[in-house]
Amino acid sequence: MLKRLNGQDDMTGAEIPIRDAAFPAPFVSGLEYNAPARGPWNIVHTGMLIPESHQVFACAQGCLRGVILTAAEMLEMGRMSWISVDRNDLFDGSLERNIVDGTAEIIRKLPKKPRALLLFISCVHLFAGCDFEFMLGELRAMFPDIDFIDCYMNPTMRKSGLTPDQLMRRQLYALFAPCPADPKTVNLIGNDRPTDGTSELAQLVKLAGWELRDITLCRNYEEYMRMAKSTLEITYLPTAKASGDALEKRLGRKHLYLPLSYDFDEIERNLASLADALGIAAPDWSEAKRNALRALDRAKEIVGDTPVEIDYTATPRHIGLAALLAEHGFHVTRVYTDAMIEEERPAFERLRALAPDLLLTATVHAKMRFAGKGVHERGDVLAIGQKAAYFSGTKHFVNIVSGGGMYGFDGIARLADRMVEAATHEQDTETVIQYKGLGCRSCL
Amino acid sequence: MKQTARIISIHAADTSGVCSMLYELGGMVVVHDASGCNSTYSTHDEPRWYRQDSMIYISALTEADAVLGNDEKLIADVTSAARDLSPRFIAICGAPVPLLAGTDFPAIAAEIEARTGIPCFGLHTSGMHSYLTGASEALEAVVSHFCTDSLLRTEKPTANIIGATPLDFSISGATDSIRAWLAKAGFELVSCMAVGSSLDDIRRASSAHVNLVVSSCGLATAELLRQRFGTPWVAGVPVGERFPAVLAEALSDAAESGKCALPCAERDATGSAKRIVIPGESIFSGSLARAVELDTGVPCRVLCPLEAEDRLLAPGDQRIFDEDAAAAAFAGASGVIADPMYAPVCPPDVPFRRLPHEAFSGRCYRKESLNLIDRPLPWRL
Numbered sequence: 001m002l003k004r005l006n007g008q009d010d011m012t013g014a015e016i017p018i019r020d021a022a023f024p025a026p027f028v029s030g031l032e033y034n035a036p037a038r039g040p041w042n043i044v045h046t047g048m049l050i051p052e053s054h055q056v057f058a059c060a061q062g063c064l065r066g067v068i069l070t071a072a073e074m075l076e077m078g079r080m081s082w083i084s085v086d087r088n089d090l091f092d093g094s095l096e097r098n099i100v101d102g103t104a105e106i107i108r109k110l111p112k113k114p115r116a117l118l119l120f121i122s123c124v125h126l127f128a129g130c131d132f133e134f135m136l137g138e139l140r141a142m143f144p145d146i147d148f149i150d151c152y153m154n155p156t157m158r159k160s161g162l163t164p165d166q167l168m169r170r171q172l173y174a175l176f177a178p179c180p181a182d183p184k185t186v187n188l189i190g191n192d193r194p195t196d197g198t199s200e201l202a203q204l205v206k207l208a209g210w211e212l213r214d215i216t217l218c219r220n221y222e223e224y225m226r227m228a229k230s231t232l233e234i235t236y237l238p239t240a241k242a243s244g245d246a247l248e249k250r251l252g253r254k255h256l257y258l259p260l261s262y263d264f265d266e267i268e269r270n271l272a273s274l275a276d277a278l279g280i281a282a283p284d285w286s287e288a289k290r291n292a293l294r295a296l297d298r299a300k301e302i303v304g305d306t307p308v309e310i311d312y313t314a315t316p317r318h319i320g321l322a323a324l325l326a327e328h329g330f331h332v333t334r335v336y337t338d339a340m341i342e343e344e345r346p347a348f349e350r351l352r353a354l355a356p357d358l359l360l361t362a363t364v365h366a367k368m369r370f371a372g373k374g375v376h377e378r379g380d381v382l383a384i385g386q387k388a389a390y391f392s393g394t395k396h397f398v399n400i401v402s403g404g405g406m407y408g409f410d411g412i413a414r415l416a417d418r419m420v421e422a423a424t425h426e427q428d429t430e431t432v433i434q435y436k437g438l439g440c441r442s443c444l
Numbered sequence: 445m446k447q448t449a450r451i452i453s454i455h456a457a458d459t460s461g462v463c464s465m466l467y468e469l470g471g472m473v474v475v476h477d478a479s480g481c482n483s484t485y486s487t488h489d490e491p492r493w494y495r496q497d498s499m500i501y502i503s504a505l506t507e508a509d510a511v512l513g514n515d516e517k518l519i520a521d522v523t524s525a526a527r528d529l530s531p532r533f534i535a536i537c538g539a540p541v542p543l544l545a546g547t548d549f550p551a552i553a554a555e556i557e558a559r560t561g562i563p564c565f566g567l568h569t570s571g572m573h574s575y576l577t578g579a580s581e582a583l584e585a586v587v588s589h590f591c592t593d594s595l596l597r598t599e600k601p602t603a604n605i606i607g608a609t610p611l612d613f614s615i616s617g618a619t620d621s622i623r624a625w626l627a628k629a630g631f632e633l634v635s636c637m638a639v640g641s642s643l644d645d646i647r648r649a650s651s652a653h654v655n656l657v658v659s660s661c662g663l664a665t666a667e668l669l670r671q672r673f674g675t676p677w678v679a680g681v682p683v684g685e686r687f688p689a690v691l692a693e694a695l696s697d698a699a700e701s702g703k704c705a706l707p708c709a710e711r712d713a714t715g716s717a718k719r720i721v722i723p724g725e726s727i728f729s730g731s732l733a734r735a736v737e738l739d740t741g742v743p744c745r746v747l748c749p750l751e752a753e754d755r756l757l758a759p760g761d762q763r764i765f766d767e768d769a770a771a772a773a774f775a776g777a778s779g780v781i782a783d784p785m786y787a788p789v790c791p792p793d794v795p796f797r798r799l800p801h802e803a804f805s806g807r808c809y810r811k812e813s814l815n816l817i818d819r820p821l822p823w824r825l
Binding site for chain 2: 010013029030031032034036038059060061062063064065066068069072073077078080081082083084085086087090098102105106109110122123124128129153155156157158159160310321364367369370371372430434436443444
């Protein structure tokens with residue numbers, strides 16, 4: 001196995017001090033390991049956000065297995081069906097016919113017709129030149145009362161354009177067609193969990209007298225489709241930005257990308273942009289900032305010099321979060337990230353100057369198979385994110401994915417409070433991080 | 445239509461079978477795939493993933509590498525990781541896109557073996573078959589390479605268990621129970637392929653007097669050992685109260701006579717009488733059917749949704765290829781013993797007994813897993 005050098009496993013290639021790290025890709029790609037942290041959502045979880053919808057996956061057995069059991073674990077098998085692709089289908093010209101006939105048969109067997117059907121094809125269909133438009137056309141003609149959405153499970157193409165996650169978040173809104181807008185309505189697009197009502201974003205919308213619409217809050221299909229009529233689109237997750245751009249182009253509505261941030265100036269700029277779009281003057285955020293600073297101080301008092309480790313699943317701005325915490329005296333020692341996004345560059349430079357010895361650690365590198373559960377003993381650790389919890393072996397961790405619905409100054413204060421809670425309470429890490437799709441129901 | 449299901453699950457795929465079978469043997473397994481295979485396997489198909497380290501990886505295949513046939517990246521990445529991690533062997537296998545691209549895994553394996561000096565096997569998975577085919581090919585490749593010497597047999601009867609993986613036996617203690625039962629039956633264990641035994645244990649497989657095949661994924665390896673060393677095999681799992689004695693006798697007979705036996709299929713499920721139906725892997729389900737019949741007198745029929753040689757099924761057993769066939773068979777049955785994910789297609793008036801099968805429902809019902817080895821059956825039938 002790994003050779004021990006100076007009493008430590010040789011982690012060359014899998015970790016690097018930030019002072020020596022290249023941006024945005026600090027590690028060479030190679031074989032990949034999959035750490036057992038299952039909180040981040042996949043395309044099945046995301047697709048289930050459309051109320052009264054049904055999913056049909058057409059793909060090979062190996063690919064089907066993961067999506068079917070995702071639905072099973074979240075107790076939604078009643079909304080999941082499948083069509084398997086076998087070797088002959090790839091070569092005998094029957095791909096499209098099998099999918100059309102299979103989907104039609106599934107619909108006829110459902111106890112109740114879904115309002116929308118998400119039809120997923122996979123990498124092999126795209127490689128084989130499958131005519132998705134033809135299939136959808138046939139199905140729409142057969143079932144005019146069902147809205148069909150083309151969806152994709154194509155991880156092989158993840159570096160050729162949008163990733164499957166980005167595509168899924170975009171296709172969630174593919175049914176929205178140009179229509180007259182409801183005045184003073186704003187959509188929060190592409191999130192998989194509600195944003196805290198106490199966030200400045202939500203408060204600002206309320207203050208302006210606008211209605212905030214969010215797929216995570218939709219209770220039925222009508223509420224979901226009502227989102228098509230909103231005046232303004234907001235996204236704040238990088239994986240959702242393409243959704244907002246697509247809606248802006250298709251519906252002719254304004255899209256504001258107000259990235260989740262841990263930088264006070266950027267947060268204030270975001271809120272100013274939002275206030276401007278809502279047609280109100282930007283409030284004074286001094287008190288909100290002071291609250292955030294007070295929460296960070298409180299957390300620092302409790303956490304003390306305990307090493308803090310952060311991973312990329314906790315928040316897309318994990319480098320920015322590390323920089324914020326380092327600036328406020330936290331002993332941030334490690335960030336788990338395989339690659340960074342361009343919008344993190346300023347935070348990366350700041351963090352490099354603040355904490356040059358901080359380690360960037362890959363999560364998928366082959367050596368990481370032997371680096372989990374705290375085998376590299378480094379005492380007590382406060383982790384932010386499930387992968388950081390797994391690798392560090394700590395029982396003290398903030399259990400969030402994708403920012404956890406915390407946004408703005410309020411989000412920073414809440415996150416600081418969550419750090420206090422994590423520092424003072426133990427969790428059963430092995431059990432907690434293996435639940436799939438944090439926030440979803442689970443049969444486990 | 446075939447290949448379509450409204451609500452039931454699907455069995456673990458061949459790539460998972462490879463990984464599961466080789467998990468504990470100190471080798472490195474690389475699935476040539478973008479990302480999903482490893483995540484699915486490690487989440488749903490591998491209960492050992494958190495607590496027991498094993499070198500199971502994906503190649504992180506990209507569209508560009510697939511289209512351009514950049515096999516060199518795979519070869520270089522595997523070689524690099526192997527130099528870091530020093531596995532005992534390397535197995536590489538593929539998902540659907542490499543199948544479409546015509547990736548030549550045996551040739552790639554030969555190249556990796558030449559560069560690393562580590563035995564490397566190229567397997568023929570595609571993500572389009574069940575775990576049984578992958579597990580079967582993987583075990584056969586390893587045994588074929590490492591079990592070459594004909595070792596002396598001891599006077600005391602010895603046996604290998606072949607075909608055990610958590611996909612069929614979960615982590616309910618069933619494999620430990622099979623070992624204990626084997627000892628009780630007078631056989632010393634040489635190796636259990638491939639749970640709880642090392643590659644070095646498996647290297648000594650030729651010293652066994654007889655092989656016990658507990659899943660159809662072990663049959664090809666058992667045949668290999670028979671052809672290479674003359675070791676007979678017996679197919680069956682010692683479930684229930686009375687069948688274990690039948691199986692023990694079959695093992696002793698085989699060890700003495702050198703003839704193979706299939707006690708799991710020594711049944712007759714023909715005729716129109718209503719029967720309890722048992723869908724699942726052929727050797728386990730056949731053994732359970734036999735056990736139910738012996739222990740309760742209630743007639744059974746195996747429903748086989750997976751790949752299985754004809755000889756593993758009894759007359760009257762039925763192959764089922766899709767959800768509709770399962771539903772129809774359930775409707776005509778006196779009862780069903782099956783994984784809970786079959787329950788939605790079982791008519792409400794047909795008694796349904798839950799028997800979780802990890803290869804079908806993953807970890808969903810792991811807490812309900814039953815150990816049926818050498819003990820009374822838990823159902824009143």
